[in-house]
Amino acid sequence: MTDDIDTLAVEVWRGDARGGGYVAYAVPRRESQTVLDVVTWIQHNAEPALAYRFACRVGMCGSCAMTVNGAPRWTCRTHVRRVAKAGRLRIAPLRNLLVIRDLAADMAPFFDKWTEAGGTFAPTATRDEPAAEIPPETPERAAADAGIECINCAVCYAACDTVAMAPDYLGPAALNRAWTLLNDARDGGQAGRLKAVSGDNGCANCHSHQSCADLCPNGLNPTAAIAGLKRRAGRAWLRGGA
Amino acid sequence: MTDIRLYMLQRISAMILAPLIVGHIVTMIVAVQDGLSAAEILGRTQGSLWWGLFYGLFVAAVSVHAAIGLRTVAFEWLKLKGRALDMLGWIVFAGLLALGGRAVAAVVL
Amino acid sequence: MTASSAAPRARIHAGAHRGHPLWIVWLVHRLSGLALALFLPVHFLVLGLALNDPAALDGALRWMDNPWVKAAETGLVLLLGLHLFGGLRLLALEFLPWSPRQKTFAAAAVALACAISAGFLLSAV
Numbered sequence: 001m002t003d004d005i006d007t008l009a010v011e012v013w014r015g016d017a018r019g020g021g022y023v024a025y026a027v028p029r030r031e032s033q034t035v036l037d038v039v040t041w042i043q044h045n046a047e048p049a050l051a052y053r054f055a056c057r058v059g060m061c062g063s064c065a066m067t068v069n070g071a072p073r074w075t076c077r078t079h080v081r082r083v084a085k086a087g088r089l090r091i092a093p094l095r096n097l098l099v100i101r102d103l104a105a106d107m108a109p110f111f112d113k114w115t116e117a118g119g120t121f122a123p124t125a126t127r128d129e130p131a132a133e134i135p136p137e138t139p140e141r142a143a144a145d146a147g148i149e150c151i152n153c154a155v156c157y158a159a160c161d162t163v164a165m166a167p168d169y170l171g172p173a174a175l176n177r178a179w180t181l182l183n184d185a186r187d188g189g190q191a192g193r194l195k196a197v198s199g200d201n202g203c204a205n206c207h208s209h210q211s212c213a214d215l216c217p218n219g220l221n222p223t224a225a226i227a228g229l230k231r232r233a234g235r236a237w238l239r240g241g242a
Numbered sequence: 243m244t245d246i247r248l249y250m251l252q253r254i255s256a257m258i259l260a261p262l263i264v265g266h267i268v269t270m271i272v273a274v275q276d277g278l279s280a281a282e283i284l285g286r287t288q289g290s291l292w293w294g295l296f297y298g299l300f301v302a303a304v305s306v307h308a309a310i311g312l313r314t315v316a317f318e319w320l321k322l323k324g325r326a327l328d329m330l331g332w333i334v335f336a337g338l339l340a341l342g343g344r345a346v347a348a349v350v351l
Numbered sequence: 352m353t354a355s356s357a358a359p360r361a362r363i364h365a366g367a368h369r370g371h372p373l374w375i376v377w378l379v380h381r382l383s384g385l386a387l388a389l390f391l392p393v394h395f396l397v398l399g400l401a402l403n404d405p406a407a408l409d410g411a412l413r414w415m416d417n418p419w420v421k422a423a424e425t426g427l428v429l430l431l432g433l434h435l436f437g438g439l440r441l442l443a444l445e446f447l448p449w450s451p452r453q454k455t456f457a458a459a460a461v462a463l464a465c466a467i468s469a470g471f472l473l474s475a476v
Contacts, residue, residue, distance in 0.1 A: 311384050
């Protein structure tokens with residue numbers, strides 16, 4: 001379908017926090033074309049002022065996520081072939097975040113919530129001590145492993161309807177990060193972290209829609225991580241009372 | 243929004259409710275077969291300690307469960323916040339507990 | 352952060368992340384819970400009639416023999432079943448080790464709810 005046409009009908013959202021709308025562009029169809037290629041073509045050839053973010057182009061840095069035909073995607077590794085519908089693409093900034101300009105969303109609240117969820121590693125040893133030995137077969141290490149490849153692209157955050165309904169909710173990425181650290185034997189900040197994820201904006205808000213797991217480009221499962229947090233936080237609540 | 247305390251009360255009340263609902267559904271299916279009448283219902287329940295405990299626990303758990311659930315819906319869909327939100331939760335809890343307690347008393351005593 | 356609900360956001364997103372089976376069972380759980388919570392006071396008030404006015408209770412019960420009311424009752428049993436089995440699915444999801452078969456569990460919950468309400472309908476008519 002999209003493979004045998006030579007021009008894509010692309011609509012790109014242009015505007016800023018005050019408002020905006022879609023602008024249509026005709027973009028030449030290329031082989032193995034990614035959505036990021038399309039956006040870059042528009043900026044190079046049609047709209048030099050178009051604002052968007054990218055850095056590595058190989059799915060490492062997590063900076064190029066946008067809404068593509070209604071769903072959040074990492075655009076550098078999303079092939080046009082997979083997401084275009086009858087040669088049409090509609091590209092917008094990430095949902096659940098304010099727009100700065102065009103396709104660039106303000107990521108500050110997203111990263112603030114990482115910190116709020118206890119996403120900072122709290123070391124218990126110095127560089128002068130020997131490296132900690134963490135046997136890979138322990139359940140804690142396996143649980144951390146399952147969530148550790150997060151690239152902070154915010155696809156899960158944009159896909160999360162709980163964030164959409166409860167804007168202060170910490171969200172799947174920050175809670176997934178908290179879960180990996182909660183399973184890190186070297187970390188000394190567990191009490192504070194458990195308190196952070198147990199609060200009003202924490203793991204208890206998750207409705208397990210699993211849109212985050214559905215769309216995570218690295219195949220992580222934040223819903224499973226949050227379920228882990230619910231168990232730990234719930235057990236701590238039972239032991240500590242109210 | 244929901245902290246771990248409300249979350250756990252919601253889940254614990256759910257765990258209490260699950261077997262009670264199964265019992266309630268079985269009772270309904272058995273009782274409805276020959277048609278329902280006040281005499282038939284009261285004949286089963288009146289003076290029964292077990293039905294009193296069964297439905298008393300049911301009412302208590304469902305009051306907690308529905309109050310927390312409606313509170314969440316009111317926050318997420320109606321944007322109710324702060325004290326108004328907590329008040330709504332308490333009103334639903336107290337209202338269901340009162341009405342449900344009265345209903346149990348009516349069929350058991 | 353609350354400001355993120357500002358105007359431009361609402362217009363630019365189609366919401367294609369929604370509508371997958373596990374999202375739909377969330378909506379079913381919410382709507383069934385909402386409906387059951389609204390039904391409960393009515394249920395309690397009707398039963399409460401036994402206290403002062405048993406004749407009125409009998410009247411209400413006779414009204415329930417109406418086939419349309421029977422159909423509505425079957426609908427309520429379906430909602431109760433969906434909320435019960437959907438809720439058990441959530442408890443398993445949250446408190447048991449993670450299983451990759453979430454969609455199977457969701458389908459099983461819906462199937463059990465349908466079976467129970469069909470059982471109720473068959474014994475009610």
